[in-house]
Amino acid sequence: MPSKEALRLFAPVLAATLMPLNSTMVAVAVPDISSDFGHDPALVTQALVTSYLVGAVVLQSPAGKIGDRIGHGRMIVLGQLFLGAGALLGFMAPALAWLILARILMAAGSAALVPSTLALMRQVLAPERRGRAYGTFGALMALSAAVGPLVGGELVRLFGWQSVFAANLPVLVVAVALGSLTGSFTGAAAAGRGAPSRFDWVGTVLLAAGLTALIVGLRPGAAHELVLLVLGGGLLLLFALWERRIADPVIAFSLFRSLHFSAGAVLISVQNLVMYTLIFQVPLLGVALFDLNAEDTGRLLLSLTLAMMITSPIAGRLTDHLGPRRIGVAGSLVALLGLADLALTDLTSSSQLVIPLALLGVGVGLTTPPAQSASMTAASTEAAGMAAGIGSTMRYLGGIIGVAVMSRVLDVHASRTEVISDHHVLLVFFAGALVVGLGCAALLPARPVHKDEVLAGRHTSRSV
Template sequence: MSAPPPLSSSPRRWLALAALTLSVLIVGLDGTVINVALPTIAGELHADSAQLQWIGGGYLLTLSVAMLPVGLLGDRYGHKRLLLSGIALFGLASLGGALASSTAQVVAARAVLGLGAAAITPLSMAILPRVFAKEELPRAIAAWTAATALGMPVGPLVGGWLLNHFWWGSIFLFNLPVAALALTAGLWLLPRDRTRARETPAFDTLGTLLGGLGITALVYGTILIPQLGWTHARVVVPLAAAAVLLTAFVVRERRHPHPIVDLGLFADRRFLWGTLIAVFVNFAVMGILFVVPQYLEAVLGNDSFGTGLRVLPLIGGLMAAAAASEPLVPRLGVRTVIPFGLFVLAAGALLGATSDGSTGYGFTALWLSLTGLGFGLAVVPATSLVMGSLPTDNTGSGTSLLETVQQLGGVLGVAGLGSLLGYGYLARVRTDGLPAQAAHTARDSVSGADEVARQLHDTGLAASAHEAFVHGMNLVLTACGTISLLAAVLALLFLPGRATCSRTVARSPREHAESVA
């Protein structure tokens, strides 16, 4: 009996891509949809600020920690099997969140959601090379990247609409039909897992423990920075512990015969520089996505739904870049396209850094579009570069390493750039003559200053707070632009040329025949 045709030559490959993008879309949505619901949850469940912080922090911790080993588990036991398990877990955790009646239950549900997301993101990427041939892989990566990015600004939009019409648990319940659809489509459309030898090397438990504890300490310390500052003991101690544990993890992985991540991948210039460029871009874009929604809501006066709509120009630029990068890379090469994208990203951020208190949304939409265009032109070819460097039998470990490093870069970006935003805001806001408690509230955040100004009918305070926030935002955008310029120079100097990039590992006829649903 002849083997069925490979999925890479079947029209069903685009439906398979839709299933993969749907799965990462719900992860992106869930990462930000919770933010608009926090005030409602605080009121309904009587949650304090520390508990609210861990609704987001618990998700971030489990996502970051679980992402490293899940790639190796996928390589050993099947990408499709673990991906579908992650989607199912995500759906069940969403149901648990919708039914939660206490803050602790919400934190637990969010932590389990992080575990599901840790399986979905790297393994959905690892499946792409088995669905698409080399020529079409950049287009698939572009669509996958657009789906991951789309969820971030759309999350507040969806959350705002749900909260306007339903109770707070609807932001969790919304995930259920989407997860069910992604699970059904994945079962039907994704290529079956390859048969593996029954004997597998022993799992590196100590390496997993060192990596998990190191990442936990790093993320824990980092998410406390905006609240406590860089020099507080509760920040310094976990960051120092993270440095020790992650150093021990690297030493362990370099010496272990069967590590959970192959650090030797960094010896390949495609993987090394593709990953570093992706980290630089993620650092900058996460900082932008952290500050811009606050600007649109607090300074320009939009609600959550309106804010989500007004961030969409960034996604429009990303989608335009995703379409443009496919023909540009073969013609010009990654050493031209990626630096150009980084220069455009820098131009967008630096243009945004010229905003002032009277700047309207039209100007914001312009520089957001440029930022999205540069983001797509840089990150899509960089991701394709990384994927082309991975061995066909261990794509899960490689994508887990890429996504973990990107995730940590994003966490550090939000913490560092968030501190810069706070510094710029405090340097300009004027609270002279206010009662002590009112001054403290006004200096804590621009939204707090607006609330105090409303209560005291102090238009001068509101104007001062808005001007101060724009000043802090401009510092953040300047930093993002500078980081992007630095990344562009590094890309020009160190990215491999076309000859290196064209080397890919060819799939054997057997591997092609196995890539069928």
């Protein structure tokens, strides 16, 4: 039987799953939006996808910090309000500029929901139940991302592109209703102690500007690419220097002194780098090498996403019983095995990709719950939102970097031999990332985290 805390958490988890859904669902609506507003599809794609991606990445760390200050229950409510307002605006938008604003509002709402949902898991669940909770959450997020194009395609076909935005509203209504029935977290106080200091707006602006410049500069075909990358790096360096001077920073770099937090966060980032890049790379290979259509490549990717969704909850339970290190190392080794199998295929048939992709999905599914559990448990309850925001930001940045590298290496318009050669170069890059991940997995806690807490004499707060 699910615990009372688990039932209460289902409402924010349901709302949080809209983040990956909205990330992938809008892609199928781009042609119709372009036609209605008279804009080039490439421009619409850049505007709607980039605005959402930038908003989701740059706002998660500040949102997690704000949740630590005002309470994550209140942050969940704010996230639902922003997401609902953006969805309603997108449904009624008379021009592309309003759609861009709608996507930014939706990204802001999602950025508030995800770190606070993870922080609530850290704060209200017993230590011996966190692994399975993180595993289930990861599976639901993967499922949401996977079904996005399918759901979006049906909605656009039946009701028009506006329904892609409107579809968020009934989900939010259900989440709010469930929260009312099971008991929300809004009545609880923030986890911090004493009167809060002034919020670090300077650090927030530096972080947001630096990440925005970095993300836009990494995108294929970006104008003034080198300037943006240097600017982004410089702003992030200033951000790091500023944060060391602030009593209550947006990101406390002292968190990275914890080996378990750093190992878990980096492991999630490199695993997402490989997984997210393959989600883009496999369809390109499918067209270039096998002349597959979108439906065929979607089925091919199911071997990756389904394996990850099935494995993740199981890995969470195993983490609670066996400890993060064993499960994280096992997952990293399985992912490397899948990558080796992918490298050995001669790519004469698309069916050769099914088993390697499934092994990679199993590897990622095994690895994410122990990494998430270890990194979140390494942070105090007062810093749970900050820790979740940092982890979510690093997860997205891993995927962004991977896709940027792929776009510069893989030339799908070249000959078959050259495409396969580019593919193998990317596999070497992936192998390096997974080896780094294996090293991080070996640094995770050996014992189940609840046993470490008891041995250390820690008393985990069950209040938010």
